Structures are given as C-alpha cells and as structure tokens.
C-alpha cells in the first residue's frame with residue numbers, strides 16, 4: 219500500500235512535470251491523489267456584575283463570525299471521536315500520543331487566551347491614547363497591530379512608554395511582552411495524514427520549468443470534509459448577511475484609485491483630498507453608501523476568526539501541524555473569503571521583499587467548494603496552478619529557509635467565470651510575535667457605528683475592491699505615507 223501510494227505520488231508529479239496540463243487537473247489529484255480587592259461582598263458583587271455587563275456589551279457591539287461556527291464545531295466533536303479510533307487503526311499514531319498532543323495544544327491555546335485577556339485591553343488603551351494623528355509616536359504604536367508590518371524595536375519600545383505612565387499593571391503587561399520568546403518556522407515538511415478514515419497524501423506540484431526556486435507547493439485533497447466546508451461557508455454567509463445590513467465605509471490606497479473607479483463607472487465627479495476623512499484614506503459614510511451602489515458591490519467578502527475562538531480553529535491548526543509541521547503559535551488569523559462571478563485577486567506575494575522576518579512564511583488555502591469555471595490559484599513564475607475543489611488544500615512557502623521573501627512565490631486568484639468561490643486561508647509567520655493570532659484592537663478612525671464593515675480598493679489596474687468584516691490600520695498608515703500627495 220505504501221509502495222502504491224509512492225508510485226501514485228510519483229505519477230502525479232510526473233504528469234505535472236510533463237507539462238501536459240498546466241498545474242494539476244482536478245481528476246488527476248482526485249485519483250491520485252477577569253480580579254477583586256479585599257473590599258466587602260457587595261462591592262465585589264457589583265464589580266463582577268459590571269464585568270459581565272461589559273463582556274456582554276462588547277459581544278453585542280462587536281459581533282464576529284466565531285459565534286456562527288457552532289455548526290462546524292459540532293461536526294468537530296463527532297470528528298474527534300472518530301479520529302481517536304482512527305489513531306488506534308494506525309499504530310504509528312497511538313491514541314496516547316494523540317491525547318498528549320491534544321493536551322499540550324489546548325494548554326498552549328489556554329495560555330494564549332489568558333495572555334490575550336490580560337493584555338489586550340491594555341494594548342487597546344495604549345493605542346487609543348497614542349492614536350492622535352498629530353503625534354509622531356503614532357506610527358510606531360500603530361505598527362503593533364498584527365496585520366501591518368512590524369519591527370522588533372516597536373515591541374521593545376512599548377515597555378518604555380508604559381513605564382512612563384507609572385502604572386504597575388501596565389508594567390506587568392509590558393514584562394510579558396518583553397519575556398515573549400519568538401518561535402521560528404524555517405520549513406514545512408508535508409506528510410501523509412489520516413483524518414476520519416480518509417488517507418491524505420500530499421501531492422507536490424512541480425514547477426513546469428524547474429527554475430531554481432525554493433518555493434514548494436503541495437496539494438491535499440479532502441483536507442477538510444464536506445461537512446466542515448459547508449459549516450464554514452454557512453457561518454461566513456450568515457455573518458456577511460448580518461453585516462451587510464450596514465453600508466461599508468470605503469477606503470482607497472490613493473486618490474487616483476478612487477478617480478479610476480469613478481471614471482470606469484462613468485461618474486463625472488471631481489474628487490479632492492478634502493473628500494477623505496482626515497487622518498485616513500477612507501471617504502465618509504454618505505459618499506461610501508453612494509460608492510457601494512456605483513461600484514455595484516462588485517467585490518469579494520472576507521470574514522475573520524482567531525485562534526481559540528472556535529473549536530474548529532483548534533482542530534484545523536492541529537491537522538495542519540500534523541500534516542505540514544507548521545506550528546500553531548506561528549499562525550495568524552483564519553480568513554474565509556468568497557468571490558462572486560467576475561472577481562479575482564491580483565498577482566502578489568504573501569510576504570514583502572524587505573528585511574522583515576515577522577512575515578508570512580507559508581500559506582494554507584482550502585477551497586470550500588467547487589467552482590464551475592475559473593477561480594484557479596496560479597503561480598505564474600512556476601507555471602503551477604490548481605483548480606478549486608471542495609476540501610482541497612494548497613500549501614506553499616513564501617519565504618526561503620533564511621527568511622527572505624521569495625519573489626517567485628507570486629500568485630493570483632483567477633477571476634471566477636462561473637460559480638462562486640469560497641476559500642479558508644491561514645498564514646504562518648517565519649518569526650512569530652506577541653500579538654500574532656490575537657484579535658487586534660479596532661482603530662478609532664474613521665468614526666463609525668460599531669459593526670460597520672470596510673471595503674478596501676487598491677491599484678485599480680491590478681487589484682479590485684475587497685469587503686472585510688474587520689478593520690486593520692492600513693487606511694491610517696497609508697494616509698501617513700501619502701500625506702504629501704493627499705494635500
């Protein structure tokens with residue numbers, strides 16, 4: 219059986235290497251592949267009640283998709299039982315091993331959650347305090363947010379700032395950041411795993427012309443079950459449906475991009491930097507609502523959930539670790555994206571070609587359903603592409619062993635011609651950092667009602683617009699970078 223699978227893998231590699239199909243065709247792969255003081259009881263009770271109210275309020279005003287993942291999670295509880303019996307069937311993975319790993323993983327997650335609970339409100343407060351556009355310190359502090367590119371020195375600077383505030387509680391938080399030990403991910407090593415009785419061998423997609431690149435692309439069919447895929451899509455759709463009741467605020471990477479969009483949609487409107495909300499590259503609520511109609515909501519939809527927010531997140535990261543040796547602590551958020559017909563995503567690398575090691579070393583992308591036509595993931599420099607198939611995972615490295623971004627890892631999402639594409643993605647970072655994988659604090663600019671989504675449009679020629687259920691700091695950082703041209 220082992221010999222057979224090797225032969226089959228070899229066959230898959232050959233069929234790709236032969237270049238008869240660009241990438242791997244679906245059939246090929248299928249066949250082959252909260253603390254109190256000592257005060258009196260009433261005071262204590264009031265504190266606890268207040269705490270509960272605050273928690274409930276924050277839940278109500280910042281809903282997220284995690285609460286909708288219940289369906290997928292219940293699928294998961296069934297799954298765990300079966301995968302334990304699976305472990306008995308395959309002696310290589312003994313049940314005790316599986317339990318041990320599970321315990322250490324859940325400990326890890328619990329620790330992460332405790333840290334997040336202790337630290338996040340502090341971080342949020344600090345950032346808000348220092349977010350007035352006039353202060354120079356702003357840029358540095360903003361950079362502590364996981365989604366943007368950060369430098370080590372920013373983390374080290376943070377304790378100094380907190381010390382100045384002379385708050386002992388703040389200092390504790392800072393020490394935790396200081397004591398943080400980064401974990402490095404230099405490699406992924408895909409291997410065969412068994413999930414729920416499914417045998418999942420990795421299939422390496424070889425470049426058509428081997429052009430000396432360190433990028434390796436692997437494919438796993440049925441990495442997620444049909445039920446898992448459907449649970450994720452359902453949660454995503456429900457969350458999008460709920461959040462699209464509010465019009466999004468629309469942001470652009472530049473005034474030119476806005477002009478190009480207006481022109482393309484035949485709107486004779488003159489825009490000036492004064493049309494942007496001060497301190498941001500976003501336009502106001504009224505203008506955003508108008509743009510929503512003008513741009514015909516022609517964009518993709520992305521929703522995010524974070525490690526520990528759902529049972530599924532644990533199961534998924536454990537499965538990824540087993541399969542690829544990519545460690546959970548190096549993983550960021552989980553993102554589900556849906557692409558309607560006509561929408562794709564530009565050619566890009568998942569890392570930046572600067573000296574930043576806190577960057578995305580590897581990417582795992584799972585297609586949640588088949589797409590009738592289009593929607594392929596293509597690596598133009600490698601001559602590799604993959605077709606969306608329900609449950610199929612694509613995993614590749616974006617950086618080499620030295621932690622340098624590999625330009626040949628550029629890839630794109632072809633436009634969906636017919637059908638509706640859904641993917642789950644998670645990025646694994648070469649060097650992890652303290653706030654990685656923690657739901658980041660929301661920027662206070664632009665002023666908006668809680669639960670307002672965001673649309674980001676960039677590089678008209680190559681890019682497109684993308685709807686998000688959460689905010690990052692790009693629209694503020696971009697404004698700072700571009701101040702000269704916006705004024």
Ligand SMILES: *[C@@H]1O[C@H](CO)[C@@H](O)[C@H](O)[C@H]1NC(C)=O
Pocket residue numbers: 430431432
């Ligand atoms: C690519 O090839 C050149 C020479 O052929 C070699 O010096 C270089 O190390 C190679 N790079 C990689 C990433 O293999």
Ligand SMILES: *[C@@H]1O[C@H](CO)[C@@H](O)[C@H](O)[C@H]1NC(C)=O
Pocket residue numbers: 492493494502503504505
């Ligand atoms: C919103 O922006 C538009 C375009 O810049 C402007 O005409 C309008 O007065 C603004 N509305 C509000 C309420 O600020």
Ligand SMILES: *[C@@H]1O[C@H](CO)[C@@H](O)[C@H](O)[C@H]1NC(C)=O
Pocket residue numbers: 426427429598599600601
């Ligand atoms: C690598 O190979 C692809 C596919 O043949 C080709 O398009 C690309 O130009 C090559 N890149 C380099 C740097 O040689």
Ligand SMILES: *[C@@H]1O[C@H](CO)[C@@H](O)[C@H](O)[C@H]1NC(C)=O
Pocket residue numbers: 513514516560561681682683
């Ligand atoms: C939607 O946007 C894409 C590019 O972002 C464009 O090519 C396409 O024509 C647009 N479709 C409609 C219906 O406006």
